[in-house]
Amino acid sequence: MNSIPQKIKIKDIAEKAGVSAGTVDRVLHDRGNVSDETKRKIQAILNEINYRPNHYASALASKKVFVFCAVIPNCEPGGYWELVEQGLLRAEQELYDFKVVVKVYHFDQYSPDSFAEAMEAVLQQTPVPDAVLLAPLYKPKTMIYTKKMEEREIPYVFIDSRVEEANPLAFYGQDSLQSGYLGAKLLFSQCSDTDKIAIFSFFDPGQTLSNQIALRMDGFKSYVSKNNLSCKIVRGTLSANDQEENVSMMKKLFKENPDIKGAAIFSSRAYVVAGFLEKYKLNHVTMIGYDLLEKNVKYLKNNTISYLIAQRPEEQAYKGIKAFSEHFIFKKNVPQINYMPIDILTQENIKFYLEQSQ
Amino acid sequence: MNSIPQKIKIKDIAEKAGVSAGTVDRVLHDRGNVSDETKRKIQAILNEINYRPNHYASALASKKVFVFCAVIPNCEPGGYWELVEQGLLRAEQELYDFKVVVKVYHFDQYSPDSFAEAMEAVLQQTPVPDAVLLAPLYKPKTMIYTKKMEEREIPYVFIDSRVEEANPLAFYGQDSLQSGYLGAKLLFSQCSDTDKIAIFSFFDPGQTLSNQIALRMDGFKSYVSKNNLSCKIVRGTLSANDQEENVSMMKKLFKENPDIKGAAIFSSRAYVVAGFLEKYKLNHVTMIGYDLLEKNVKYLKNNTISYLIAQRPEEQAYKGIKAFSEHFIFKKNVPQINYMPIDILTQENIKFYLEQSQ
DNA sequence: CTGAAAGCGCTTACAG
DNA sequence: CTGAAAGCGCTTACAG
Numbered sequence: 065m066n067s068i069p070q071k072i073k074i075k076d077i078a079e080k081a082g083v084s085a086g087t088v089d090r091v092l093h094d095r096g097n098v099s100d101e102t103k104r105k106i107q108a109i110l111n112e113i114n115y116r117p118n119h120y121a122s123a124l125a126s127k128k129v130f131v132f133c134a135v136i137p138n139c140e141p142g143g144y145w146e147l148v149e150q151g152l153l154r155a156e157q158e159l160y161d162f163k164v165v166v167k168v169y170h171f172d173q174y175s176p177d178s179f180a181e182a183m184e185a186v187l188q189q190t191p192v193p194d195a196v197l198l199a200p201l202y203k204p205k206t207m208i209y210t211k212k213m214e215e216r217e218i219p220y221v222f223i224d225s226r227v228e229e230a231n232p233l234a235f236y237g238q239d240s241l242q243s244g245y246l247g248a249k250l251l252f253s254q255c256s257d258t259d260k261i262a263i264f265s266f267f268d269p270g271q272t273l274s275n276q277i278a279l280r281m282d283g284f285k286s287y288v289s290k291n292n293l294s295c296k297i298v299r300g301t302l303s304a305n306d307q308e309e310n311v312s313m314m315k316k317l318f319k320e321n322p323d324i325k326g327a328a329i330f331s332s333r334a335y336v337v338a339g340f341l342e343k344y345k346l347n348h349v350t351m352i353g354y355d356l357l358e359k360n361v362k363y364l365k366n367n368t369i370s371y372l373i374a375q376r377p378e379e380q381a382y383k384g385i386k387a388f389s390e391h392f393i394f395k396k397n398v399p400q401i402n403y404m405p406i407d408i409l410t411q412e413n414i415k416f417y418l419e420q421s422q
Numbered sequence: 423m424n425s426i427p428q429k430i431k432i433k434d435i436a437e438k439a440g441v442s443a444g445t446v447d448r449v450l451h452d453r454g455n456v457s458d459e460t461k462r463k464i465q466a467i468l469n470e471i472n473y474r475p476n477h478y479a480s481a482l483a484s485k486k487v488f489v490f491c492a493v494i495p496n497c498e499p500g501g502y503w504e505l506v507e508q509g510l511l512r513a514e515q516e517l518y519d520f521k522v523v524v525k526v527y528h529f530d531q532y533s534p535d536s537f538a539e540a541m542e543a544v545l546q547q548t549p550v551p552d553a554v555l556l557a558p559l560y561k562p563k564t565m566i567y568t569k570k571m572e573e574r575e576i577p578y579v580f581i582d583s584r585v586e587e588a589n590p591l592a593f594y595g596q597d598s599l600q601s602g603y604l605g606a607k608l609l610f611s612q613c614s615d616t617d618k619i620a621i622f623s624f625f626d627p628g629q630t631l632s633n634q635i636a637l638r639m640d641g642f643k644s645y646v647s648k649n650n651l652s653c654k655i656v657r658g659t660l661s662a663n664d665q666e667e668n669v670s671m672m673k674k675l676f677k678e679n680p681d682i683k684g685a686a687i688f689s690s691r692a693y694v695v696a697g698f699l700e701k702y703k704l705n706h707v708t709m710i711g712y713d714l715l716e717k718n719v720k721y722l723k724n725n726t727i728s729y730l731i732a733q734r735p736e737e738q739a740y741k742g743i744k745a746f747s748e749h750f751i752f753k754k755n756v757p758q759i760n761y762m763p764i765d766i767l768t769q770e771n772i773k774f775y776l777e778q779s780q
Numbered sequence: 781c782t783g784a785a786a787g788c789g790c791t792t793a794c795a796g
Numbered sequence: 797c798t799g800a801a802a803g804c805g806c807t808t809a810c811a812g
Contacts, residue, residue: 073789084799089791097797118519120478121789124804128791161476161805239774246770253611405774408766412604416597416763431805442783447807455781479805482788486807519789 072115081106092117119394129163132388133186134381135198136223137173142358144332144377145173148199148223151381159389166385167193173274174304176202183209192218195233195388197381199224201274206230219391221384224377225275226401234387234398238375240276243406244283244330247352250371250408251326252293254350259325260296262317262349264337267301280330280354298324302336314340327351334372338363356409356417364414372409374417380404430473439464450475477752481520488522490746491544492739493556494581495531500716502690502735503531506557506581509739517747524743525551531632532662534560541567550576553591553746555739557582559632564588579745581738583633584759592745592756596733598634601764602641602688605710608729608766609684610651612708617683618654620675620707622695625659638688638712656682660694672698685709692730696721714767714775722772730767732775738762 074092078085083102090098091106098106139146149168156166169186172178179202186196187209196213200206200222210230213220219233226235255261263284265277288295300317302310314337318324327349329337334353341349342363353360356374363369383402390396409417432450436443441460448456449464456464497504507526514524527544530536537560544554545567554571558564558580568588571578577591584593613619621642623635646653658675660668672695676682685707687695692711699707700721711718714732721727741760748754767775 071789074791075789085790086792086800087798090798093791099797102797116518118482118789120519121482121804122791124476124479124482124806125789125791126804160474161478242770242774246768249768249770403774403777405765405778406771407763408768408771410604410607410766412600412607413764413766416600416761419761420763429805432807433805443806444784444808445782448782451807457781460781476805479788480807482790483805483807484788 071118072113073118077106077109077113077115080109117395123162123393126163129165129191130159130194130388130392131165131167131191132385133167133169133189133193133196134385135169135171135179135182135186135196136381137199137201138170144355144357147356147377148381151378151383152197152385154378155382155385155389159385159393162389162393164385164389164393173201176205180205180208187212187216187218192216194218194392196220197223197384197388200227200230201225203227203275219388221387223380223384225279232400233391234384234400234402236380236383236387236402237404238276238406239403240279241283241286243354243373243375244280244285245287246283246406246408247280247328247330247354247371247373248284248287250373251328251350251352252287252291252295254370255295255326257291257293258295260298260321260323261326261328262298262300262321262324264300264302264327264329266304266331266333277330284328284330295326300337302333307336310336311340315344318344318346324349329353332357332360334369335359335363338368342366342368356407356414361414361418364409365411367411370410372414374407374409376404376407429476430471431476435464435467435471435473438467475753481751484521486521487549488517488520488552488746488750489525489549490522490743491525491527491547491551491554492743493527493529493537493540493544493554494739495557495559496528502713502715505714505735506739509736509741510555510743512736513740513743513747517743517751520747520751522743522747522751531559534563538563538566545570545574550574552576552750554578555581555742555746558585558588559583561585561633577746577749579742581742582735583637590758591749592742592758592760594738594741594745594760595762596634596764597761598637599641599644601712601731601733602638602643603645604641604764604766605638605686605688605712605729605731606642606645608731609686609708609710610645610649610653612728613653613684615649615651616653618656618679618681619684619686620656620658620679620682622658622660622685622687624662624689624691635688642686642688653684658695660691665694668694669698673702676702676704682707687711690715690718692727693717693721696726700724700726714765714772719772719776722767723769725769728768730772732765732767734762734765 074085074088078088087098087102088106091103134152136148137145139149152166152168169182171182186193196218198220206227222232222235224237226237298321300313327337332355338351341351351369352371353369354373360372364372387398390398432443432446436446445456445460446464449461492510494506495503497507510524510526527540529540544551554576556578564585580590580593582595584595656679658671685695690713696709699709709727710729711727712731718730722730745756748756
């Protein structure tokens, strides 16, 4: 009548071994204070039977509080990192009954030093964090702190981009090179191979261009060269905070190059360029951009942007925190490299991605 | 030191109300045997404080076994419905400790009668299922059984497609009309507006074309008419089991219409047409298809198919079962209409969707 | 109608 | 090194 097969419990194992449940628990979690003989006997039984621990009961009984820290750039309202933070909070909510706390630390995404400060604060906080999630925007500073965490045996997860030399518990993010490559393919599906294309990027005072943007640009170029396209590429440099300067720069660029047919920008702020194209009615310019921000979606919907390429930032953060709970609470192995799908968004399917915030 | 705020437990409420935990439990779950006065007193306290029940402890203590039935078409290896079944099994695995069993019933997807038989079996099984997930391929038969389930107060979830007149706990699937519309857009991004296009569909002996396929076709046509395209459309009818006949049909079609430039097929078996195009080297024909099947992916990778449109079948089934656990175990409200994103797959991003099977 | 007790499957001091 | 007991936050008979 009952279709659930009888589950094996610690008590069953204890009886078989002629010991108490406490002792079985000790070998199960390898916390010592068991004689070699008893240990062998219990392990023999464990090998024979298929014991599946009930991690919910375990968490209920355990007094352990987990503190997971997250180190990400400051969140502007409506900006990319706000989506990431939402994922962190969703994971925290979901893990509430497991006594998990997520503490978020922010840094200035244009300042490697500010990243370092945040990491210092994390490593000095009490209680010591059980694990750390971080967006490793800058490789040298990242290496300093991954090393420290490895010394202290604090597992860490990368989101957004990754540093190959480090050894995180897991990584969740996009293959940036490939997303740049796909961006080129989509742009040239609307443009001719010989067209003039404008590529925009934000001026970077400290020469600290983040990994991801640089890789997307490489991917874009690799599409062009692999397919022997004879397009001409012109560059425009944007300012992060001076919108007037941006407008005059773009005015000049499009005046000097009236034959520009396509535009691409590899940061999440496509709306800066799209706003210009719309205002000055440059409808003949096809544009592609990155990331599912409200401000970008507006221009996708009115056809100023033809394609947006997205990377599920909320899901990256959510899965990053969940990786820690899988590791500590559910004792599961987590795959180390987890590329998110490179989602292609158009006017026709955007609606369903917007609904998807879970 | 401990950042977890003190949680309120049933015992705390019981003390405040001057009753026992059992009585609080009775009003919490509305299972009667409580005097109006006690009930009021407890509810007053409940309204004041923010009690968050620990559903894990609740499930642990409860003896209730949940049986969820799923009614889906037969799974061919490598076929669409196998992906759905994988999602069912993943959900069952994940809910193992909650004493959840998922029982899968299959039917012949070309036979409404066979669907009805499966539903009969489900409703007659012992124990009575706590909930039923189904793919409502055929509306009239579906209505018969959704009615019965509503009478017996058995919640049900639709996946794949939905019947608007019914009232499921939830629906997980694609907006088929829109996915057909997007298919047209992608095809015409590679073809000219005036090209000749071939549309293929499987011959349907019982005139029981499933909802979804018909809607995709409508969506496709609506793109054509909305954009005033002057393309010519020719039709090809395929057989589900006679591959030789299919080849001769397609030979004839392409011989008589050498100017066919594009091809579309709205079922999951794009590989039947793509295999023909590849074999007879019709490289000048651009093709779009549906669903992330291995056999389709092969032709996406070698460029016979330009775009595949996917709908996350594994996730539909997984979320469908999870909707039941949210409802029964975690007492959460489940959104009723859940459209899956319409994923656009290309050679460049397919790899990351393949890795995504969770 | 209500409460006390036992139990879900595990962990955690504590005593020896 | 080991076991008995208490407890995690709930639910479930059972007795009254």
